[in-house]
Amino acid sequence: MWNCVQIVLIIATVGSGYEIKSRHEALMYLNRFGYVNDEDVSDQMNASDLKPMLVKFQKMCNINQTGMLDAKTMDMMNAPRCGNLDINETEHHTMFLQEMGVNEVDIGRYRRYTLNENGLTWKKRELTYKMGMFSAKMGSHVSRDAALEEIHQAFKIWSEVTNLDFIYRPNDPKVDIDLSFTVRFHKQDQYPFDGPGKTLAHAFPPGEGVLGDVHFEDEEDWTVKTPKGINVLFVATHEIGHALGLTHSMVKGAVMQPFYGGYSPKLQLHSDDIAGVQSMYGKRETRQHKPTTTSTVKPFQRPYPTPAPSHPETTRRPNIHFPTKEYSRPDLCKDSSIDAITTLPDETVYAFKGTCYEFVSYALDDIYASK
Numbered sequence: 001m002w003n004c005v006q007i008v009l010i011i012a013t014v015g016s017g018y019e020i021k022s023r024h025e026a027l028m029y030l031n032r033f034g035y036v037n038d039e040d041v042s043d044q045m046n047a048s049d050l051k052p053m054l055v056k057f058q059k060m061c062n063i064n065q066t067g068m069l070d071a072k073t074m075d076m077m078n079a080p081r082c083g084n085l086d087i088n089e090t091e092h093h094t095m096f097l098q099e100m101g102v103n104e105v106d107i108g109r110y111r112r113y114t115l116n117e118n119g120l121t122w123k124k125r126e127l128t129y130k131m132g133m134f135s136a137k138m139g140s141h142v143s144r145d146a147a148l149e150e151i152h153q154a155f156k157i158w159s160e161v162t163n164l165d166f167i168y169r170p171n172d173p174k175v176d177i178d179l180s181f182t183v184r185f186h187k188q189d190q191y192p193f194d195g196p197g198k199t200l201a202h203a204f205p206p207g208e209g210v211l212g213d214v215h216f217e218d219e220e221d222w223t224v225k226t227p228k229g230i231n232v233l234f235v236a237t238h239e240i241g242h243a244l245g246l247t248h249s250m251v252k253g254a255v256m257q258p259f260y261g262g263y264s265p266k267l268q269l270h271s272d273d274i275a276g277v278q279s280m281y282g283k284r285e286t287r288q289h290k291p292t293t294t295s296t297v298k299p300f301q302r303p304y305p306t307p308a309p310s311h312p313e314t315t316r317r318p319n320i321h322f323p324t325k326e327y328s329r330p331d332l333c334k335d336s337s338i339d340a341i342t343t344l345p346d347e348t349v350y351a352f353k354g355t356c357y358e359f360v361s362y363a364l365d366d367i368y369a370s371k
Contacts, residue, residue: 083202
């Protein structure tokens with residue numbers, strides 16, 4: 001199980017609203033996103049000391065690698081982006097990867113676009129997901145259904161190129177990938193957002209608990225199917241890439257670049273994104289019979305990539321499974337009476353009312369109803 005020290009190496013902790021205008025602020029930015037170790041940060045650093053870090057950042061941005069804090073470099077530092085680290089080169093992170101069975105060659109490859117398959121990847125073919133919390137702000141101009149449609153499309157984009165199926169389970173208390181629009185200081189994790197226009201979202205790599213989850217900052221101007229504002233589909237597709245185990249790419253045009261790529265009416269993965277996810281889960285599997293489309297299919301363990309079968313095959317279509325019925329939950333605001341309530345040893349709380357039960361997470365942020 002991961003502890004907080006290990007997770008902090010994956011998500012950059014960013015303070016409240018900031019703008020890069022000076023060398024010191026640039027150094028703090030480079031430190032936040034993994035270009036320089038904490039112990040190396042010093043106000044005594046001169047332009048020569050800063051140059052190799054700036055070159056790395058400029059390479060990630062696909063801009064001229066001058067090694068200088070020029071206007072273009074500061075523009076990129078102030079651009080909307082993902083909150084995850086760009087580079088994981090700290091000593092603690094290297095030790096952690098080695099403990100997970102990742103050798104030195106794989107560690108170098110990990111920094112490029114993907115995690116080693118013996119490290120942080122899902123070990124099953126079907127993954128469940130839901131929207132734990134929808135945006136409170138977005139409801140004024142984007143419907144819940146329109147936003148959810150973009151989330152489904154983001155999962156479909158990944159499922160089309162690799163051997164994973166995603167099952168939408170809105171009523172399950174626990175799923176593999178829980179997506180939420182959250183406030184700046186949210187209880188799901190210890191990594192606050194920084195207000196509109198900076199870090200847009202962050203996500204955790206595969207695993208239990210908060211690992212695998214995706215958090216969007218609710219203060220952003222989220223939109224769908226328009227170049228205005230921040231496009232839900234692009235950001236969701238990028239963050240789901242992290243939830244599958246991918247890291248940031250320095251390849252121009254890749255969805256997994258750290259910076260916001262904007263609205264595209266026909267968003268597609270770059271070949272680098274595809275190479276990264278297929279290195280972990282293989283290409284889209286082919287089989288003779290079409291898979292079931294029921295939402296009750298259970299995940300199972302399977303090695304990747306799947307060996308090619310010897311019999312004639314047809315392309316297996318990607319599946320996004322939807323439940324045939326969503327159960328309505330009791331409105332506790334109108335009738336707060338309950339039949340029973342209990343707290344489990346892991347501090348989760350269940351409240352029972354009629355034929356339904358309410359699951360309350362330990363963070364007391366989300367309530368989910370099941371029948």
